Amino acid sequence: MSTNQRIDAKRLWDSLMAMAEIGATPKGGVRRLTLTEVDKQGRARFTEWCRAAGLSLRVDAMGNMFARRAGRDPARKPVLIGSHLDSQPSGGKFDGALGVLAALEVIRTLNDLNIETDAPIEVVNWTDEEGSRFGHSLLGSGVWAGAVPLDKAYALADQQGVTVAQALDAVGYRGPEPARPFPADAYFELHIEQGPILEREDRAIGVVTGAQAMVWYDLCITGQDSHAGTTPPSARKDAMVGAARIVDLVDRMMRARGEDGRGTVGFMEVRPNSRNVVPGEVLFSAEFRHPSDAEVAAIDAAFQAEARAIAAALGLGIEINRLFVNPAQPFDVACVGLVREAAQRLGMAHRDIVSGAGHDAVYVARVVPTAMIFVPCKDGLSHNEAESILPEHAAAGAQILFEVALARANRPLA
Amino acid sequence: MSTNQRIDAKRLWDSLMAMAEIGATPKGGVRRLTLTEVDKQGRARFTEWCRAAGLSLRVDAMGNMFARRAGRDPARKPVLIGSHLDSQPSGGKFDGALGVLAALEVIRTLNDLNIETDAPIEVVNWTDEEGSRFGHSLLGSGVWAGAVPLDKAYALADQQGVTVAQALDAVGYRGPEPARPFPADAYFELHIEQGPILEREDRAIGVVTGAQAMVWYDLCITGQDSHAGTTPPSARKDAMVGAARIVDLVDRMMRARGEDGRGTVGFMEVRPNSRNVVPGEVLFSAEFRHPSDAEVAAIDAAFQAEARAIAAALGLGIEINRLFVNPAQPFDVACVGLVREAAQRLGMAHRDIVSGAGHDAVYVARVVPTAMIFVPCKDGLSHNEAESILPEHAAAGAQILFEVALARANRPLA
Numbered sequence: 001m002s003t004n005q006r007i008d009a010k011r012l013w014d015s016l017m018a019m020a021e022i023g024a025t026p027k028g029g030v031r032r033l034t035l036t037e038v039d040k041q042g043r044a045r046f047t048e049w050c051r052a053a054g055l056s057l058r059v060d061a062m063g064n065m066f067a068r069r070a071g072r073d074p075a076r077k078p079v080l081i082g083s084h085l086d087s088q089p090s091g092g093k094f095d096g097a098l099g100v101l102a103a104l105e106v107i108r109t110l111n112d113l114n115i116e117t118d119a120p121i122e123v124v125n126w127t128d129e130e131g132s133r134f135g136h137s138l139l140g141s142g143v144w145a146g147a148v149p150l151d152k153a154y155a156l157a158d159q160q161g162v163t164v165a166q167a168l169d170a171v172g173y174r175g176p177e178p179a180r181p182f183p184a185d186a187y188f189e190l191h192i193e194q195g196p197i198l199e200r201e202d203r204a205i206g207v208v209t210g211a212q213a214m215v216w217y218d219l220c221i222t223g224q225d226s227h228a229g230t231t232p233p234s235a236r237k238d239a240m241v242g243a244a245r246i247v248d249l250v251d252r253m254m255r256a257r258g259e260d261g262r263g264t265v266g267f268m269e270v271r272p273n274s275r276n277v278v279p280g281e282v283l284f285s286a287e288f289r290h291p292s293d294a295e296v297a298a299i300d301a302a303f304q305a306e307a308r309a310i311a312a313a314l315g316l317g318i319e320i321n322r323l324f325v326n327p328a329q330p331f332d333v334a335c336v337g338l339v340r341e342a343a344q345r346l347g348m349a350h351r352d353i354v355s356g357a358g359h360d361a362v363y364v365a366r367v368v369p370t371a372m373i374f375v376p377c378k379d380g381l382s383h384n385e386a387e388s389i390l391p392e393h394a395a396a397g398a399q400i401l402f403e404v405a406l407a408r409a410n411r412p413l414a
Numbered sequence: 415m416s417t418n419q420r421i422d423a424k425r426l427w428d429s430l431m432a433m434a435e436i437g438a439t440p441k442g443g444v445r446r447l448t449l450t451e452v453d454k455q456g457r458a459r460f461t462e463w464c465r466a467a468g469l470s471l472r473v474d475a476m477g478n479m480f481a482r483r484a485g486r487d488p489a490r491k492p493v494l495i496g497s498h499l500d501s502q503p504s505g506g507k508f509d510g511a512l513g514v515l516a517a518l519e520v521i522r523t524l525n526d527l528n529i530e531t532d533a534p535i536e537v538v539n540w541t542d543e544e545g546s547r548f549g550h551s552l553l554g555s556g557v558w559a560g561a562v563p564l565d566k567a568y569a570l571a572d573q574q575g576v577t578v579a580q581a582l583d584a585v586g587y588r589g590p591e592p593a594r595p596f597p598a599d600a601y602f603e604l605h606i607e608q609g610p611i612l613e614r615e616d617r618a619i620g621v622v623t624g625a626q627a628m629v630w631y632d633l634c635i636t637g638q639d640s641h642a643g644t645t646p647p648s649a650r651k652d653a654m655v656g657a658a659r660i661v662d663l664v665d666r667m668m669r670a671r672g673e674d675g676r677g678t679v680g681f682m683e684v685r686p687n688s689r690n691v692v693p694g695e696v697l698f699s700a701e702f703r704h705p706s707d708a709e710v711a712a713i714d715a716a717f718q719a720e721a722r723a724i725a726a727a728l729g730l731g732i733e734i735n736r737l738f739v740n741p742a743q744p745f746d747v748a749c750v751g752l753v754r755e756a757a758q759r760l761g762m763a764h765r766d767i768v769s770g771a772g773h774d775a776v777y778v779a780r781v782v783p784t785a786m787i788f789v790p791c792k793d794g795l796s797h798n799e800a801e802s803i804l805p806e807h808a809a810a811g812a813q814i815l816f817e818v819a820l821a822r823a824n825r826p827l828a
Contacts, residue, residue: 195644196645196646212643214643232675233672240679244662259647275681357643
């Protein structure tokens with residue numbers, strides 16, 4: 001199975017750098033918020049490259065872009081490869097862009113080597129993966145996969161009151177194709193890990209077996225504002241102390257699950273937030289993630305009970321609003337197997353890994369056999385202008401993407 | 415010693431309500447920020463009442479107002495009674511105003527009963543007790559007592575850049591008298607407790623023996639921002655967890671001192687404060703108070719050591735900036751004794767109490783024999799538009815103020 005067909009590492013890197021010019025920030029990052037003029041420029045450059053590679057482009061009602069390289073057999077379902085070109089407000093050069101431009105590099109390599117495939121291959125750019133403008137991440141893929149109703153997505157507004165529908169029209173990307181699944185053979189997405197595991201273990205490739213389950217909460221602890229100097233211990237109802245003990249609970253519950261556990265309080269607002277007033281109210285977030293649905297269900301029950309017990313012991317009120325429970329999303333065993341085999345065949349250091357972050361692939365996996373490929377990023381840093389990867393890791397990931405797309409597009413059908 | 419000389423409870427209450435009209439808020443509170451047009455109106459009403467009571471008024475370079483009722487012996491040092499007329503931005507009707515208007519009621523009662531005193535009695539209105547406009551509480555009394563240099567006070571600016579000196583000129587209260595101590599026999603200040611102790615024990619009078627010692631800190635915990643989904647427990651440097659454990663430490667150290675302990679984290683700012691990012695930095699305040707200087711010194715040493723140990727155990731950085739240590743300020747034993755004896759003589763339920771809040775009396779006590787009288791306030795609530803007291807408690811406090819001012823002004827000199 002091993003061949004000497006190699007993607008062009010330099011061309012891939014040059015494309016990454018050229019895309020990073022669009023929305024470049026002074027600190028070396030990227031600000032390419034979805035459906036802005038900057039995103040429009042990024043899409044235009046991508047379109048130009050697709051046309052140069054001979055691809056035919058379709059745009060759907062959510063602005064998702066599908067650039068098709070025909071196969072020998074027009075009846076075969078296409079193999080989808082891609083990711084997203086939008087970024088966080090202070091984002092990096094590689095989050096999303098790597099997956100799209102590596103997919104383009106796969107096409108360019110097939111063209112260079114005059115390789116025809118049985119099935120078509122389509123490069124995908126999903127709209128609004130990041131969610132930072134309209135408050136809902138994975139929006140384009142979510143609508144496409146049927147997880148988010150189109151009406152609801154169109155109605156979401158940014159802080160200036162501009163809706164998704166208006167923003168799509170403004171950039172000219174409310175396309176004619178329906179935003180719903182079409183028959184596809186597989187979906188592969190290359191992405192930076194956005195975590196420290198591969199770098200720490202010095203492995204080039206993460207074979208992503210699926211996405212974690214997660215549960216998110218908003219909590220509000222209510223006590224009584226009072227004067228820090230005049231209120232004796234017996235009369236205090238200190239919402240801050242209650243919140244602090246729940247922060248510690250979240251950390252302990254995470255660590256009880258070992259290295260697969262995730263538990264975070266990332267947001268907190270203290271009221272009235274004055275140094276000589278015992279806080280009467282603390283609003284904060286909590287979230288847990290774990291590869292196992294059963295573990296997340298167990299965490300959910302125990303967390304709610306223990307948080308309520310902490311508040312009750314302090315005479316505090318507590319409201320726990322469970323925002324959602326997302327089940328674990330295992331990826332397709334055959335597709336994951338192709339990724340693992342390719343890494344083995346090419347002698348690349350690799351390991352199985354569960355995605356801790358959300359990705360378009362998690363929604364797509366609901367309707368199409370899916371797998372993901374991770375490559376290391378420096379210090380696990382992402383959603384940050386300092387986000388950085390090594391060119392050889394970008395090339396390694398793109399090479400794996402090439403291998404699995406080709407294998408899948410030429411696989412014998414039963 | 416007991417007499418049937420009684421202050422006029424209704425007149426006192428009417429004066430409180432009339433003063434509360436100036437800067438009245440829709441929710442029944444008061445917004446009478448120091449050295450504003452509203453404060454000027456309050457000062458004008460107070461001046462009018464002083465003149466009607468036959469008092470002669472002096473204003474010093476900090477706008478502190480001294481309204482004098484002459485004594486039989488012009489050589490005797492005056493007895494000072496008063497408090498402040500400025501309020502918090504969302505303040506109540508009684509914080510400060512009670513002490514000034516009860517002092518005025520003492521004068522009115524002496525006038526009604528044609529009582530001459532040996533020593534003069536002066537009603538005082540201290541400028542800017544609250545500190546909410548220029549960021550420094552107890553400003554007028556602080557300059558007067560020599561704790562704050564006049565230059566420094568004049569240079570303080572509000573959020574619009576207006577300095578104290580400019581604000582004094584704008585309202586016409588930069589007076590000709592020097593803002594420094596003059597010989598005075600005693601200072602008595604009636605104030606609401608601003609805490610729950612008297613109300614809980616159903617006592618009308620708090621015999622204030624002094625003010626607590628206190629130590630204030632700013633802390634900064636530094637970890638590393640990272641993705642909540644992708645960062646395994648072993649790779650986390652969660653500043654929020656460190657801050658939470660220090661909040662719990664503050665509470666535990668307070669409770670270890672019993673009912674005299676105070677320990678509060680009132681302010682916290684989390685960075686980047688995003689629900690799916692492990693916080694990389696948390697800024698927060700901490701403060702402790704206790705009647706004993708030795709206890710505060712012991713708390714200071716233990717707190718700094720234990721907070722550093724908590725951060726170190728989590729691999730976090732910590733900066734502890736100790737803003738100040740204020741020593742305990744005991745009040746004058748003879749003056750405190752007069753308050754206690756008056757309450758006993760009049761059969762009022764009372765108890766000794768240590769002031770948890772800062773008061774003008776704490777600075778004045780550095781240079782003049784001083785005592786304070788507390789009365790209960792509803793639910794211990796203050797610095798709040800809902801601040802509320804019972805008319806009978808206002809009257810009880812004013813009656814004690816009358817008794818002690820009269821006793822001190824007529825005391826035989828050695």
